[in-house]
Structure formats: structure tokens, C-alpha cells
Amino acid sequence: MPVKVETYDRVEEAARALSASRSARFLGGGTLVMRAVNAGDQSFDTIIRLRDPDFRTIRMQGDGLVIGAGVTMAALVANRDAAFLAPVARVIGGPAIRNMATVGGNLFASGNYGDLAVALLALGATVQLAGSGSRSMPIDEFLRDRERHATSLVQSVTVPRPRDPAAFRFTKVSRVKPKGVSLMSIAALLPQSGGRVQGARVAYGAMGPTPLRAIAVERALEGQALDAAAIDRAAALAVEGIAPPTDALASSWYRAEVAGVHLKRLLAGERR
Known part of the structure; x- marks a missing residue:
């Protein structure tokens, strides 16, 4: 099936064209859409580009x-x-x-x-x-x-923007360094006031169908000094309420087993 390309100069024009057609896809950088084109995906017949x-x-x-x-x-x-x-x-x-x-x-x-x-x-x-x-x-x-x-x-x-750059932390776990696909990724925002965490946000990638927050971990950290005891308590709750997927990279069991290890390293500020 042929695929046509439509190019627009303004965001509003491209947005209208995209919402008006169920068989259109937006082309940003191409890493997702062009892969689908090359694989022969028949679910769309129009590619929308933007020059704004x-x-x-x-x-x-x-x-x-x-x-x-x-x-x-x-x-x-x-x-x-x-x-x-x-x-x-x-x-x-x-x-x-x-x-x-x-x-x-x-x-x-x-x-x-x-x-x-x-x-x-x-x-x-x-x-x-x-x-x-x-x-x-x-x-x-x-x-x-x-x-x-x-x-x-x-x-x-x-x-x-984090007021304290050290309050934001990120780690990517992959089998191939440095550019392999993520087996798991973890990001944490840990702002502190008076030596205690205030407003903790911890998120996982590859632990569900979309990125998700580790609510139990956030609750364990909130109001606590970021010391070894608090980190251990949070790591013990790494997958509380979360059902990690099984895919070609890792099983659900493996992700559940190693999540606490990588979370603990991240919270402790260890570099990998």
C-alpha cells in the first residue's frame, strides 16, 4: 500500500490533519514510524510532517x-x-x-x-x-x-528544573553497554529540606506497559533522612504493587529480583 506524505508549516495545521484521520501517523524523528514503514505496517497510509x-x-x-x-x-x-x-x-x-x-x-x-x-x-x-x-x-x-x-x-x-542538581538521579540497566535496550531504567527526584526528603518521585521504565511510578518507594522515602536505613526500607518495597513484564530481555521474576538492588544503588548515589 502506498504511503503519502503531507508537510505542514504550523503545529495547529499538523494537529488538525492528524486528528482528522485514523490512518495517519506523525513523523517526528522517524525512529518509530519509519521502522513501521520498513516492516510493511498496513495500519496507516499517510505520514504527517511539520516544519514549524x-x-x-x-x-x-x-x-x-x-x-x-x-x-x-x-x-x-x-x-x-x-x-x-x-x-x-x-x-x-x-x-x-x-x-x-x-x-x-x-x-x-x-x-x-x-x-x-x-x-x-x-x-x-x-x-x-x-x-x-x-x-x-x-x-x-x-x-x-x-x-x-x-x-x-x-x-x-x-x-x-531541579533546584539541586543532585536531587535528580537516573540509571539505565541494559545487557549491552553503552547503548543497549533497557532491561530496566529508574529515575528519582529526591529534593530535601532540613535533611529530609520532601516530594519524592520515583519512576521505572520497562516495568510495565508504560513508565510508572513506584508509589510504595516514594511513601517509604517521604519525610526521611536519605540514610542507609531509609534506603534499605525503600529498596525492600521496590516492586510493591508492581507486576514486571516478561519479554525477550528478562523475565518478570528476574526484574523483580534485581529492581531493589539497582534502586538501592541509585538512592545511595552509586555510579554504575
């Missing part, structure tokens, strides 16, 4: 950062204001992938590939949708209902 420069910009807004959905991982690494996200973007694929893969596309990536989405979830980002249903929503809500947004165009994400 605002779609690929990063700008400061108050205490946060507004990142266009078309910004690539390579652009994140190169942007000084987004330095806190650079360690995450840097471990997504090799140089060729980082020059293509976009922030918006990563929100829709399958569990083993959505490392940036995991970090954005831990940071409490907000997702902006374009078009007639233009609205912003917490990333938690967006990821929970991700399938419903398949015909929506993500315009940007707004990310609060």
Missing part, C-alpha cells in the same frame, strides 16, 4: 524548561539549560539514533525504549497537546491514557 521551528526549540519559562516535542536527544545533550537531562538523553541509542529520536516520540516508545519518558515522569513534567483539543496535562495522566492520545499531536513538554 517552535516545535524544535528549548526555552526557559519561570523555573521550568519548555521543550518542543521535535527536539532530538542530541539537541538535549548540547543544550546548557537542559544539562540535568543530558545523562538520560546520552544513553538513548548511539549517535545516529540520538540525532533522530525526539522528546515527543519517546513519550510513545514501548517500555524498553522510553528512558526519557521515565525521567520526565520522575521530574513531574507537563505535556502540552496541540490542535482543537489543545490542553496541558500532568505526564502521569498522559502516560496512563497514552493510547487515547495516539491521534493527538504533542506540542511540547514543560519540565521543572
Whole structure:
């Protein structure tokens, strides 16, 4: 089946075209859509492209950062204001992938590939949708209902910048270094006040159909000094309420067994 390409100059135009057709797909960087094209996916016959420069910009807004959905991982690494996200973007694929893969596309990536989405979830980002249903929503809500947004165009994400860079931590667990697919990824935001954690957010990737928060871990850390005893209690609850998947990389049992180990290392500030 032939695939036609439609190119638009403005976000609003592309959003209208995407929402008007169930057989259209949006092309950001191409790491998801072009794979589907090459595999002969027959579920769509139209590719929508966007030339709007605002779609690929990063700008400061108050205490946060507004990142266009078309910004690539390579652009994140190169942007000084987004330095806190650079360690995450840097471990997504090799140089060729980082020059293509976009922030918006990563929100829709399958569990083993959505490392940036995991970090954005831990940071409490907000997702902006374009078009007639233009609205912003917490990333938690967006990821929970991700399938419903398949015909929506993500315009940007707004990310609060950690006041203390050391409060944000990320680790990626993979069998192939440095650019292998994630067996598991963990991101944590651990702001402290008076020596105690206030507002903990901990997120996992590849531990469910979409990135998810480790609520039991967050509760164990909240209001606690980040000492060895608190870290041990949190690690013991690493998979409380979570049913890790089994896939080609690891079994559910294995993920459940090692999650606490990697979480403990992350909370203790150990580098891997």
C-alpha cells in the first residue's frame, strides 16, 4: 500500500490533519514510524510532517524548561539549560539514533525504549497537546491514557528544573553497554529540606506497559533522612504493587529480583 506524505508549516495545521484521520501517523524523528514503514505496517497510509521551528526549540519559562516535542536527544545533550537531562538523553541509542529520536516520540516508545519518558515522569513534567483539543496535562495522566492520545499531536513538554542538581538521579540497566535496550531504567527526584526528603518521585521504565511510578518507594522515602536505613526500607518495597513484564530481555521474576538492588544503588548515589 502506498504511503503519502503531507508537510505542514504550523503545529495547529499538523494537529488538525492528524486528528482528522485514523490512518495517519506523525513523523517526528522517524525512529518509530519509519521502522513501521520498513516492516510493511498496513495500519496507516499517510505520514504527517511539520516544519514549524517552535516545535524544535528549548526555552526557559519561570523555573521550568519548555521543550518542543521535535527536539532530538542530541539537541538535549548540547543544550546548557537542559544539562540535568543530558545523562538520560546520552544513553538513548548511539549517535545516529540520538540525532533522530525526539522528546515527543519517546513519550510513545514501548517500555524498553522510553528512558526519557521515565525521567520526565520522575521530574513531574507537563505535556502540552496541540490542535482543537489543545490542553496541558500532568505526564502521569498522559502516560496512563497514552493510547487515547495516539491521534493527538504533542506540542511540547514543560519540565521543572531541579533546584539541586543532585536531587535528580537516573540509571539505565541494559545487557549491552553503552547503548543497549533497557532491561530496566529508574529515575528519582529526591529534593530535601532540613535533611529530609520532601516530594519524592520515583519512576521505572520497562516495568510495565508504560513508565510508572513506584508509589510504595516514594511513601517509604517521604519525610526521611536519605540514610542507609531509609534506603534499605525503600529498596525492600521496590516492586510493591508492581507486576514486571516478561519479554525477550528478562523475565518478570528476574526484574523483580534485581529492581531493589539497582534502586538501592541509585538512592545511595552509586555510579554504575
